[in-house]
Amino acid sequence: MEELSGGCQCGRVRYSVEVEPDTAYACHCTVCRKATGGVWIALVSVPLNRIHWQGKPDWYQSSAIGHRAFCPKCGTPIGFAFVDDLIDLDLTVGSFDRPDRFRPAQNRCVESMLPGWTNLDNLPAEHADKDERTRRNWREAQSGPPR
Numbered sequence: 001m002e003e004l005s006g007g008c009q010c011g012r013v014r015y016s017v018e019v020e021p022d023t024a025y026a027c028h029c030t031v032c033r034k035a036t037g038g039v040w041i042a043l044v045s046v047p048l049n050r051i052h053w054q055g056k057p058d059w060y061q062s063s064a065i066g067h068r069a070f071c072p073k074c075g076t077p078i079g080f081a082f083v084d085d086l087i088d089l090d091l092t093v094g095s096f097d098r099p100d101r102f103r104p105a106q107n108r109c110v111e112s113m114l115p116g117w118t119n120l121d122n123l124p125a126e127h128a129d130k131d132e133r134t135r136r137n138w139r140e141a142q143s144g145p146p147r
C-alpha cells in the first residue's frame with residue numbers, strides 16, 4: 001500500500017489516496033475510449049473512503065451504468081464508477097503525479113481491444129525535444145513540459 005497524490009492539469013482537482021500500485025488495469029471498452037479520447041485507459045480501483053480530496057471533481061453520467069469524475073475547468077478525466085457502487089472509484093493512472101509507480105495487472109473489456117495499439121515496442125521512437133517547433137514553443141513560453 002502506498003500513499004500517492006494526483007490531480008488534473010490545471011490544479012483545480014487534487015487528491016491523495018492510499019493505493020495498491022500493482023493492481024492497476026487497462027480498460028479497452030468503448031465508453032472509456034470516448035470518455036478519455038485514448039485508445040485504452042489505465043485505471044486503478046480504490047475505496048472511495050480512502051480518497052482525500054483537496055479539490056473535488058464534477059461528475060457526469062457516461063453510460064446507463066457508469067459515471068465519471070472530471071475537472072470542470074480543464075477537462076482532465078479523473079475516474080470512473082458504477083452508478084450503483086458507492087464503495088469504489090477507479091482513478092485514472094495518468095492523473096497521478098507518479099504514474100510510474102503503477103504496474104498493469106490486467107486487461108479488461110478485451111472484446112473492444114484495438115490490436116494495433118497494444119504493443120508499441122517495435123515502433124520507431126522519438127523524443128519530444130527532437131522536434132524543432134516543440135522546442136521553440138517551450139522556449140518562447142519560458143517553460144518546459146510538465147514533469
Ligand SMILES: [Zn+2]
Nearest residue numbers: 008010071074
Ligand atoms: Zn483542471
Ligand SMILES: [Zn+2]
Nearest residue numbers: 027028029032
Ligand atoms: Zn472501460
